[in-house]
Amino acid sequence: xxxxxxxxxxxxxxxxxxxxxxxxxxxxxxxxxxxxxxxxxxxxxxxxxxxxxxxxxxxxxxxxxxxxxxxxxxxxxxxxxxxxxxxxxxxxxxxxxxxxxxxxxxxxxxxx
Amino acid sequence: xxxxxxxxxxxxxxxxxxxxxxxxxxxxxxxxxxxxxxxxxxxxxxxxxxxxxxxxxxxxxxxxxxxxxxxxxxxxxxxxxxxxxxxxxxxxxxxxxxxxxxxxxxxxxxxxxx
Numbered sequence: 001x002x003x004x005x006x007x008x009x010x011x012x013x014x015x016x017x018x019x020x021x022x023x024x025x026x027x028x029x030x031x032x033x034x035x036x037x038x039x040x041x042x043x044x045x046x047x048x049x050x051x052x053x054x055x056x057x058x059x060x061x062x063x064x065x066x067x068x069x070x071x072x073x074x075x076x077x078x079x080x081x082x083x084x085x086x087x088x089x090x091x092x093x094x095x096x097x098x099x100x101x102x103x104x105x106x107x108x109x110x111x112x
Numbered sequence: 113x114x115x116x117x118x119x120x121x122x123x124x125x126x127x128x129x130x131x132x133x134x135x136x137x138x139x140x141x142x143x144x145x146x147x148x149x150x151x152x153x154x155x156x157x158x159x160x161x162x163x164x165x166x167x168x169x170x171x172x173x174x175x176x177x178x179x180x181x182x183x184x185x186x187x188x189x190x191x192x193x194x195x196x197x198x199x200x201x202x203x204x205x206x207x208x209x210x211x212x213x214x215x216x217x218x219x220x221x222x223x224x225x226x
Contacts, residue, residue, distance in 0.1 A: 042118075105155045
């Protein structure tokens with residue numbers, strides 16, 4: 001079955017370290033998204049991509065970067081992790097023209 | 113500036129009764145609305161949606177109502193079941209071009225008591 005997987009599911013890191021969260025989908029979806037979930041804020045969009053080599057900033061993109069070198073993957077990189085980036089991160093994907101996003105199970109990141 | 117608002121952080125109802133979750137939006141460019149359900153330690157899952165050209169969409173126990181003039185939508189769950197206990201997120205998508213990203217509200221925690 002096609003799916004969307006995130007790794008790692010849990011990670012603890014230190015302030016200032018570079019961290020990369022992986023997102024891999026096997027639906028061949030063109031659209032991919034990264035959101036973070038925080039208490040009191042709901043889900044906020046970090047970055048998104050509508051195809052290979054396309055990346056766009058969301059509402060909370062500072063301190064994060066993404067790259068899209070193929071259809072299946074959209075890794076999220078924290079260049080220098082900060083305690084404010086402690087959160088649960090969700091990757092999502094959708095086919096071109098679709099309204100419904102399908103989400104992964106999430107990656108819980110703790111920055112100490 | 114929050115474009116999608118869920119003003120009730122939590123809601124508690126008895127099993128078998130109706131659950132009504134509310135959502136307001138401010139952006140007139142939104143033309144498609146969705147509800148997602150989220151259990152702890154899992155990703156959000158799509159529940160039901162509605163286009164701005166409709167005022168109601170029904171799927172089994174779940175019905176979404178849209179009032180465009182009031183910029184308000186609601187999710188009705190009838191009858192409510194304990195398994196419905198989860199966080200419910202309202203989300204909206206804008207019209208035009210290649211705009212396929214969702215803007216979410218903060219969520220409402222629904223607890224259905226047996």
